[in-house]
Amino acid sequence: MRIFVTGASGYIGTAVVRELIGAGHRVVGLTRSAHGAQVLEALGAEAARGVIEEPDVLRRCAAASDGVIHLAFNHDFANFGASLAADLRAVQAMGEGLAGSGKPLVITAHANGQASEDAALAFVEQGVRASIVSLAPSVHGEGDKGFVPQLIRAARERGASAYIGDGSNRWPAIHRLDAAALFRLAVESAPAGSRLDGVGDEGIPFRDIAGAIGRRLNVPVVGISPEEAQAVIGFVGMVASLDLARSGEATKELLGWKPVHPGLLADLEQDHYFALSR
Template structure:
């Protein structure tokens, strides 16, 4: 299958390009620099140089999407300097590709996050983003709209803890926690927050398998979740043991001083299941979990 991918040189895109090429697909990846182009080439893909500005690159994205059998939209501005703008730009890409694919049998798979759906008890693949307070819901709802028009559209909701390959940005969330603990000289946690997790190698296998399980007219949601909710307290406990620190429960106000803007997120019970994903795709996670990797000493040298 001919695949076009935005965000092809990023963390997920790098692993996914390798996964797709290894299974006989051809990948064309949108990049914004010569260095990023070299990454895509090294992974077996063909780079297409854009500007890195979604609005400017829309015609290029549509051109290459039309030339492909499937498009993966992975690109997102993770700097969070303009989160609302990033969400709007992401939705615009999904809208443009959805429009280009209308009336065809081509597939659009976009990345979202488990925290976009409004239900955490736990979140399942059947939960829509409708009513969610998360601004990124606009992208999922845009994808759903194109699916109801008969397109083949799928949503892959990545867990916030996607780990593995620390040298390539893997475990970025955990690296942030390690650095925060070192800076504060205490392994702090807020309440009983729990976050889902998955190893990146298992996440990209879901992206690949999903190509064969997106049907026209119905939105398909996939959760590449191996652990439905890793307690933040346990993560901080392993960090404390490795760093020779004390663990400490802190107030949201104290947490904001230590963790910055992610403090509120750390207190969330963001549990998510992958029961339906495993049944539909025949996918079963077997890689080491995040806590196992941490106990083995992974990530500390990279933090």
């Protein structure tokens, strides 16, 4: 298959590109920069210059492909509404490019992104094999700049690794390489209209995550109140007290997906998180 991938030069995108090429697919990756084009070409992919705010580019690239994986998203929390609107327009453009073809459109779920999900699924009636991948909130692995590094940074700065309340709330996670395998399986064979849960660790007690960080940094592990959480941990403090346990069993059964890479706690025993967070 010739697969068009948005966000192809990013943290998850590069893993997806490697996974697809390793399985014998051809990849065309969307990138906004010359550096991104060099990254993709080094991986063995073709680079298509453009941004997700250019619907004509997306429509044309989708139409020229055998399927689409949409990973790109502007995580600008200062204007999150604009990011969601841009994502919706991108999904609509790529769906239009695939309409009537029976080809797959795999999109990534985002918080409050129901409009994009609805738009993707609406294309099922127009002959698109659309599916939605919902990843766990922590997609961990080497190169991660998201949730886990923020916790590590906060623990360094405060001199203590914090959990909220009694820390029994559960946090799901997935290794980026297992996520890449899921996206490949989705574009290859996910049924039209399917929703796929990308979850490896179904629910790690948050105090265990804080404990692993505390041991690696040699700092105390402490409980804090929900009121303190945002000030201490930053943005993730808004969600770090939530119980978010999820299961990926239905997805495993549907696609034969088997996460094989280290879970989050095992990954925190590696040096890469602590080297990147200094």
